[in-house]
Amino acid sequence: MVVRMSDRKPLIAIPADARLLGPHVFHAAAEKYLRAVTDVVGGLPFILPVMAEQLSFDDVLGRVDGILLPGSPSNVEPHHYDGPPSAPDTAHDPARDAFTLPLIQAALARGVPIFAICRGLQEMNVALGGSLHQRVQELPGMQDHREDTTQSLEVQYGPSHEVSILPGGLLADLLGQPRILVNSLHWQGVDRLAPGLRAEAVADDGLVEAFTVPSAPGFNLAVQWHPEWHATENPVSMAMFIAFGDACRLRRQTGG
Numbered sequence: 001m002v003v004r005m006s007d008r009k010p011l012i013a014i015p016a017d018a019r020l021l022g023p024h025v026f027h028a029a030a031e032k033y034l035r036a037v038t039d040v041v042g043g044l045p046f047i048l049p050v051m052a053e054q055l056s057f058d059d060v061l062g063r064v065d066g067i068l069l070p071g072s073p074s075n076v077e078p079h080h081y082d083g084p085p086s087a088p089d090t091a092h093d094p095a096r097d098a099f100t101l102p103l104i105q106a107a108l109a110r111g112v113p114i115f116a117i118c119r120g121l122q123e124m125n126v127a128l129g130g131s132l133h134q135r136v137q138e139l140p141g142m143q144d145h146r147e148d149t150t151q152s153l154e155v156q157y158g159p160s161h162e163v164s165i166l167p168g169g170l171l172a173d174l175l176g177q178p179r180i181l182v183n184s185l186h187w188q189g190v191d192r193l194a195p196g197l198r199a200e201a202v203a204d205d206g207l208v209e210a211f212t213v214p215s216a217p218g219f220n221l222a223v224q225w226h227p228e229w230h231a232t233e234n235p236v237s238m239a240m241f242i243a244f245g246d247a248c249r250l251r252r253q254t255g256g
């Protein structure tokens with residue numbers, strides 16, 4: 001049987017969290033991101049170890065058809081955007097920062113499709129020269145964008161607030177509606193949007209909740225909410241993942 005390259009599922013890299021489990025570091029990703037790739041994108045997910053010193057971006061980017069940048073409870077370390085020190089006991093993931101920030105720049109330059117979620121959006125903004133608020137809920141006039149961790153996961157990842165879709169952008173084209181309801185599980189948020197980024201959605205308190213990099217040659221979209229949660233049950237999530245998947249399949253078929 002002859003299997004054309006284009007018949008194979010697009011290979012989607014999901015950069016891991018580097019987490020200490022007992023005495024050892026594991027490179028892990030939450031299954032809900034893997035399922036979004038298998039169930040909606042129709043791709044082959046693989047967890048990409050965040051080993052900046054051992055892995056070559058050229059090697060990685062030459063083999064993958066797309067990158068899904070997942071969320072994480074950890075924060076981007078503030079020294080990456082000249083921010084003030086984090087509050088005590090803030091979770092960080094320096095290995096992930098050291099890997100994803102340059103990976104994002106290289107992937108955008110090469111036109112590798114990127115879909116960034118929550119921490120992934122924050123990484124993308126920082127990687128391109130933007131900055132973050134570390135505790136949005138403490139800023140005057142801003143909403144509390146955190147989840148209530150005393151509630152069930154269904155409640156934590158359930159609908160939280162509306163965002164306005166800005167006209168003329170990718171999301172406006174994909175979704176065809178001026179406002180959508182999203183979930184919200186974050187402390188950090190976009191402070192200074194990096195140069196060249198187009199805001200695609202904003203919360204009612206003005207926080208940028210989605211953006212794209214129009215000048216990049218490939219598909220790219222970053223959202224602050226979590227479309228991977230029950231993605232197949234949400235038409236907005238489906239539209240975004242399908243658009244990402246189409247871009248990844250095209251890259252596979254054309255060799256990038």
Ligand SMILES: N[C@@H](CCC(=O)NCCCC(=O)O)C(=O)O
Binds near residue numbers: 070072117
């Ligand atoms: N730590 C950052 C990013 C928040 C984030 O990505 N939350 C997701 C948690 C777990 C998951 O669903 O992947 C912040 O607090 O802003």
